Amino acid sequence: MIIDEVKVYFKAGNGGEGSFSSMKYSARRVIGGGGDGGRGGDVILKVSPHLSDLIKFNERRKFVAENGEKGKEFNKKGKHGQSLFVPVPKGTQIVDLEGNLIIDLNEDNQEYLICKGGSEGKGNFKKMYSLPAQPGEEKEVILYYCIPNDVAIAGFANTGKTSLFNKLTGKSYAVADYPFTTKSCVWAPIEIEFRKFTIMDTPPVKKNTKNIYLENSFLKHLFRSKIILLVSDNPGEFKSEFSALKKEISSFDKLLTSGKKIFYLLNKVDKIDKNIIDLKGVMPVSTIDDEGIEVLKKKIIKALKEIDRKAQEQSL
DSSP states (O other): OOOOEEEEEEEOOOOOOOOOOOEEEOSSOEEEOOOOOOOOOOEEEEEETTOSSSGGGGTOOEEEOOOOOOOBTTTBOOOOOOOEEEEEETTEEEEOTTSOEEEEEOSTTOEEEEEOOOOOOBOOTTSSOOBOOOOOOEEEEEEEEOOOOSEEEEESTTSSHHHHHHHHHOOOOOOOSSSOOOOSOEEEEEEETTEEEEEEEOOOOOSSOSOHHHHTGGGGGGGGOSEEEEEEOOTTTHHHHHHHHHHHHHHHOGGGTTTOEEEEEEOOGGGSOGGGSOOTTOEEOOTTTOTTHHHHHHHHHHHHHHHHHHHHHHHO
16 A cells, blocks of 8 residues: 655754853953854655655654754864755655645655754854854655656556556556555556656545545546556446546546546457447547557657647747
8 A cells, every 4th residue: 555645743953052161362362252053954755766655754753863962062064964864755745744746746846945944153252241042943844655657557446457467567466356466556667668667556435425535535546647547348338437426526626637637448349249339529448359459559659748748838
């Protein structure tokens, strides 16, 4: 099971206090006087390629950076506190407790200073007073992990989604004739015509749930998808199934389907007579005899290129 939501507390280090010590004066210079403290360590979030969800935060929910060292006599400065780097998976959103997005960490090696260390206290070297150090910043936030993917596969139970995922990616995840084989989202990289992208398979969408946000919570991972493959294996009612699928996804969050390319796939067509079915607007596919698989790959690549082109035009 993917851990994709945790509440975490971060605290930067406090600044070290400045030293207040006696001073002696000679004809040439001041002897003595306290040195400045060290700055408190920062807390920095950094995207790590070695994490694929937030499970490590189940073991630890509190992160505190090192305090700055107190200043010493004879104007000796205290050491700065060491900054604390906290690794997070690519695709992590940082949200405050009111639900406001702070930052979306969706780039390789991206860093974000979430809590700044406190400034150092000033010692009394060459003056008759010292200045206090400042505490480090602290924040309690929610981390949401949203799987980075380009193409997502969605459908009701036992429609052959995982078989399609395996066929497209060359993987071999469990497949069975009974529903709900896929318990959690799985994803894998793929390269077609020198274009690299990521495909994600999702658990079956549940119909008419009492709590859609609990029972279909995985739908949040469609947030980053550029293309959604809706899959049905019902030749008699696939149109109504596609409508029901879109309704369930939109009920969870309207933004999950807004502005995205959607392909409608009728799966397991090796078992039906396609001559008696109106397939207008639907792509027939079969993972048994590979019907439609190569056509689907070409359409995905064409759509991704078009999406990339529009994104580049908008950025100019």
